[in-house]
Amino acid sequence: MKELYLKFLNVVSEEEVIEKFHDTLIDTNRGYNFFVDWNKVKKHVERYKVEINILNSLIGSKKFDDDLRKILLNYPQVLPVIPILLAIRELNFKVIRDFADKNSDIVDYNFRVRTLTLEEVESIVEFFNKTGLKDFFVGMATRNLQDYVMGVEVGMDTHARKNRSGDAMELLLKPIVEKLAFKNGFKTVLFQKKFGYLKTNYGIEVDSAIRNRKADFILINHTGKVVNIEVNFYSGTGSKPQEIVDSYIERQNELKDNGFEFIWITDGDAWRGQKNQIRKGFEKIDYLLNLHFVRIGLLEEVLCRI
Incomplete structure (x- = not known):
């Protein structure tokens, strides 16, 4: 993973990757379709x-x-x-x-x-x-x-903006994830489904620890490999970076127990000044991206390698 980031971002150290992640954070994920449906x-x-x-x-x-x-x-x-x-x-x-x-x-x-x-x-x-x-x-x-x-x-x-604000990352990334997944050999893209859906509809075994967990995106390729992509945006208010990072480290570990890959895409003001937590994320999570990394092609590179 480290080599992928270093090569793609044209940097020589993981610290520079963290700097790039931190410096390219954005303070809104609102698109023009946020205001009125x-x-x-x-x-x-x-x-x-x-x-x-x-x-x-x-x-x-x-x-x-x-x-x-x-x-x-x-x-x-x-x-x-x-x-x-x-x-x-x-x-x-x-x-x-x-x-x-x-x-x-x-x-x-x-x-x-x-x-x-x-x-x-x-x-x-x-x-x-x-x-x-x-x-x-x-x-x-x-x-x-x-x-x-x-x-x-x-x-x-x-009044629905509150829900759209919470779902904005999913809505923003859905067409991008679908396009890149199909381009890179994934035959199925599921949106907001529980992992138990994989057993019921695709015969893919899922243990009880994650069976009732809902995923933002689940990708399945022609060999049955499963990739979970979780996306979120954190403003400064009420966000606790350490707890957030720990929860996604645990998420990846549970997914690996099932043989699944994990990609976490996150962004927002809550990560500013939190380089230690970002560093922890890069150390423990295989694929951690922000929106800038997605836009410059790193998500596609990850999906291609997986």
Whole structure:
């Protein structure tokens, strides 16, 4: 392994490898697709395109409550759209009718498509009045409710950024890993699968220590050789480099017990000033890379050698 790094990076010592790793760390792994998942937004809006157009008829209505009643009775398929107008994904939720009244009852709303009773219709009319949706339709909305729903969906998608931030390394590296794996003789690339999946679907033995562990990437070549690639990005907050390095050393040891190879790709501010931990990683882990090393071709070189 050491010779591979020295030759590829054109350096003469492992200390220079560590320096290069440290000096090429980046402080963000956000790509342009991090901010909004436009495909998901479009899919959600298109799903209810007809229903949104039905609700368009309520905009500027002079007899809003009556018009809403007619729509609810004749077109109950609009029901799932109503929570979306308030940036709510749930179709079932509860609301307390009056916080100031200690005896106030709880209203249980169900916006799943079904034929409504007259009592349910009146409950939804009340919902429109008390949440401000009626005011929105009568005095604020334009003639294109679809544009409004698009904006709401964009807003709701921003809540998914937390998950995208955690998954950003996987999403960033997935097309690169797939391309390089297939180019270098690997016939299968699995993404976010448990190691037990190998036994169930490929007849590859896996011991109990890792059977229920989930892997970021599992590569299988034509001879049945298995390579696990784990990827992560650590900002400074809350990260403990020593514990992180130790956990991946243990991961590699467990994988080797099963005859599997291991590659760790990591990056982020948490590694700045942590040369001792980086050094420990290079000493104990066969293949340790950051994003810069991947981009200049070292991952491909590793996969070619494995």
